[in-house]
Amino acid sequence: MCSRPTSAWRMHKPPRERLPVWLRRAWPQSLLGRLSLVMVAGLLVTQLTASxxxxxxxxxxxxxxxxxxxxxxxxxxxxxxxxxxxxxxxxxxxxxxxxxxxxxxxxxxxxxxxxxxxxxxxxxxxxxxxxxxxxxxxxxxxxxxxxxxxxxxxxxxxxxxxxxxxxxxxxxxxxxxxxxxxxxxxxxxxxxxxxxxxxxxxxxxLMPNPYFLSGNDPLAWDRLALQGLSLAVVLLLCLLVVRSITRPLAALSDAAAAFGQDERAPPLPETGSREFINTARAFSAMRERIQRYIEDRERLFISISHDLRTPITRLKLRSELLDDESLRNEFEEDLDELDMMVKGALQCVKDSDIHENPAEIKLDALLGRLVRSAQLAGHTVAWQAAGMTVRAKPLALKRAVGNLLDNALFYGQRAEIRTYSAPGTVTIAVRDHGPGVPEDAFASLFDPYVRLAHGRERNDGGMGLGLGIARGIIEAHDGQLILENHPEGGLNAIIRLPA
Incomplete structure (x- = not known):
């Protein structure tokens, strides 16, 4: 099982520039909007200065x-x-x-x-x-x-x-x-x-030039119309150029996002500028290499599972032939530990690399099955249906929530599950009633094979992989996993998923 968390874990974002609120709202988020705004502002400043x-x-x-x-x-x-x-x-x-x-x-x-x-x-x-x-x-x-x-x-x-x-x-x-x-x-x-x-x-x-007062007016309607027409033509051409530049980048971003979610995206078209063609070819080659690496890794761990279990079993049988009981017990402990490490490594690879399609999931049904299973095993879990749905990979999300619930039951004896929504997000909170966590080791919370003293005392068979697996699954859904001490005691694990 996974390690006991040791401190409140929060997502730390890089510091943002201290800009006025109105400027942050006006600043576009897309590359197309930013390039368009910069080019429009540059043209306007140039035109006004020249005028x-x-x-x-x-x-x-x-x-x-x-x-x-x-x-x-x-x-x-x-x-x-x-x-x-x-x-x-x-x-x-x-x-x-x-x-x-x-x-x-x-x-x-x-x-x-x-x-x-x-x-x-x-x-x-x-x-x-x-x-x-x-x-x-x-x-x-x-x-x-x-x-x-x-x-x-x-x-x-x-x-x-x-x-x-x-x-x-x-x-x-x-x-x-x-x-x-x-x-x-x-x-x-x-x-x-x-x-x-x-x-x-x-x-x-009359003056020699009767219209001398209007002849020097830079804001005359005919001059403004000519300048406005020329500015509109230049801006239109600039926007077309910017759009032609950013459209391939949007396709590249979509392909990268689809690849990150294990979706089969069509190959990028090798059209446009020379730089984008080179980028598309490099991305396609990188995607093929990563795909081959993932497939090779799966085959490797399957081979490890097959190759290691046979000698481990053989060594266990041979250890029974040892006459020295203390030496035989030491051999068996080492072999059990090795067997547990192999199982933990295989579980990590299996649970963090789940090939399934996203679907609309009714959280009440998913959480209800987890709660009933825990109650049948004799655990106390408080939960109330909320009637919410979320789009995710069903098995992957079930594994992530199940790992957090197992943690809460192992280290807190009883747990509470709450679901609620906020603008743009759906939140699943799993709280235990344990002693909480200290503040001195949160940097290593999600590292594999890291287990604190309290976790080893309560669950000596765990391998410290569950938290890392859960975070990997949640982040693959563009979500966040936040761990924090509850004000009333115990640990609160919060999953935030896009609505």
Whole structure:
């Protein structure tokens, strides 16, 4: 039988990185998800960085062009102000009328008796820079002039005179060659200054590049659409490449899992990249070698069982011919020990290498048979049906639970079996009412042929193999075997299987 456990045994996992909960939840578990996330994040960062650099360069270029255009507009506006200031007051309206009939000049010009309020466009850094540059240039060229009022306004909201006449109310001939109104309106620069008391010169004009405010916007919908389209195409291609890489790895993982559970999986297809083809060939060769090794091991132990039992039996017969009774007893003890070791080794190989197909198992039926067998043998076992099922190999699971129950009965005299479920798991707990275990030898709990003093006193015929066999069976089902001292005394052996 198996050795008495000596300490609480728990599954120790490697330390996880101390990451925020939201980051651990967002981090994908599959290789496809991780590669996709890394590539998407890399492309997005690259695209955003390139867009930021491009936008910075575009803004710098727009600033230089706007400064040059501002000086040009300021020079023209200063010349027009000088010209109208030099004309007699009676000739100014006549000159303005002649300019309108001729098709106008660069500026739409009007005379008003007072300042005309202008509804400005939304604040914009480049527009403010243009206004500041033109205002400073006008003050430099016309140092003795009163203050200048500059603003940008949209054509449909522009008022050109004090009697609330709007730009749209003027004849087309007056403005069609000066101000661009259709099809796409552009902001209009308005300059107002008092050339003499009670006479305000009103000038309106477009910048050399009328759309200078929108031309440097990196977030324009057409640019965003182009960048989004290119990013989507690149991401789609990257995802296709990543999927083509990870799909063979998933097939390799499934084949390895099937081989670990003794299932006959089809051979891996030798398609894809050269590295995967080499990996598939190496895995297939490894699987064949392991399979041959397992078959050779089975034949070896069968041969050992046959070859060793015959000389052991022969030696036992010959020991009966010894006259010295003490020497004969020593020979018989050694032969019994050798026979027990052979049986234990064969049991270990047999119980840890069970070839059967997984099936849906009703735990009540399986545990009920084990409990009834123990009760017929005179043992006390407490158990209550729970109506649970689990998918496993029937004989293998029966051997694992049977080994734990035998331990509990040998070392604790009476046992309790409980079954309960948790999200994703089904748990079978086998508790004894023995003295519990010390804390100084748990590292060797599952080593074969390791038995503590308490175990040897209660069961001198055991070989210390049952726990290792049980753990191997449970782990082959992707489960866990946890041994711990029960708070109320005794040992508690917990089997956790996937639901």
């Amino acid at each position: 930021a650099i491009w936008a910075s360069q575009l803004r710098a270029k727009a600033q230089v062009e706007a400064q040059s255009a501002s000086l040009y507009m300021a020079n023209g506006a200063a010349g027009a102000i000088r010209y109208f200031r030099s004309l007699p007051a009676n000739y100014r309206l006549l000159q303005i009328q002649q300019l309108r009939e001729m098709g106008g000049t660069r500026f739409f010009v009007n005379l008003n008796s007072s300042y005309v309020p202008v509804r400005e466009i939304a604040p914009h850094p480049l527009a403010r820079s243009v206004i500041d540059t033109i205002g400073a240039a006008l003050k430099t060229d016309l140092p003795h002039s009163p203050s200048f009022h500059l603003a940008f306004a949209w054509p449909d909201q522009l008022v050109v005179s004090g009697d609330d006449v709007r730009l749209a109310d003027l004849p087309d001939a007056w403005v069609q060659h000066i101000l661009l109104l259709k099809p796409d309106p552009a902001p209009i620069l308005v300059i107002q200054t008092e050339i003499e008391p009670g006479n305000w010169l009103y000038m309106a004009a």
